[in-house]
Amino acid sequence: MNPTRKRRLIIVTSVVVAAAIAIGLTVFALQQNMNYLFTPSQVQGGQATQYKTFRLGGMVKAGSIQRASDSLKVSFIVVDAAGAMPVEYTGILPDLFRDNQSVIASGRMDGARFIATEVLAKHDETYMPKELKDAMAKAHENRKIDEAAAKDPSP
């Protein structure tokens, strides 16, 4: 390789490496602030106390959804592996909202309850036909129990 090209190669490569390091460090420094949401156990662990409003993410506990008969008020419990938090919301929920659905609620704390101003549903990355889902439902249930057992290490 002739010297001019070699010099260019070194310059171009070092510019790219420098940019990568600069952006990498910036992203790393922002890591704490870049989280889109907090889970119930993180909130209960005091990680969200500095924020007046924040996003709470987790799964809707099965059977915990209670709708008021005379308004759009809904209350439910959001859980993660190690925590649970009651949530209150007034408004229209997305189509996918139901038991065991991952949801992200924005709002603020009111005592031990979370008052949501917006509830979003997070759909998962699995796509399959409905018939297959029904056929697999039982196998899934078994796997879920296995996973829950595996995920439940006593510290």
Added chain:
Amino acid sequence: MANWVPLWLHKLGSPPIFYRFAGIVRPWALTLAILAAAVALYGGLVLAPADYQQGDAYRIIFIHVPSAWMSLFIYGAMAVAAFVGLVWRIKIAEIVAMESAPIGAAFTFITLVTGSLWGKPMWGTWWTWDARLTSELVLLFLYIGVIGLYHSFEDRRQGARAASFLVLIGIVNVPIVHFSVNWWYTLHQGSTVRLVGPSRIDASMLWPLLTMMAATKLYYVASLFARVRAELIASEGGKEWVRAIALGEDARS
């Protein structure tokens, strides 16, 4: 390595040879792209069954996901061409890099729009500032920045060189877009189709998706080659080979 590979690549670096090569490949790529897209749309919109949880609304993945892949793939191709252009000053490489940018920007725009249309019924919002959505928006701005910087110079090659640096600095964003769903909590779901390990999608839905991926790749080749040919004719205006082509066109009409 066989000797003919570098020789062949070296020959492709010559504008008249690339012009002819692109002219032969382009119609084939375009025909195959249209055929593959038609098959994929039929497979995805008619043959594939509805999703167990999203119903028919999931069918937007047959546009959204291949476009998203292309938005990253084209950026990668553009960065390789920009790198070759910067170090070896090969004119074709600079042109390929610069003419890739508008195509990549179009795919990124389609990704953002279809994702937004999907987000409203599924998530409950058009837009949210999570890591995946934000980094994809940054990708669109990078493409627009490259196009703008390239055209802000009087001299095309000087513009290409400046824009190539922007391309190479922006490449850092590509892994951020791809891994954002693993690195941070996002509203956007994780990757469905995986190179390593089993994909989380049924085979009846996967094949239209992969066919559409092939269609978008072929379309990129066809569109890129058309653009590069036009740019070559424009920038090599006074050269002998361009004059020969122009005379041939004159004789035909």
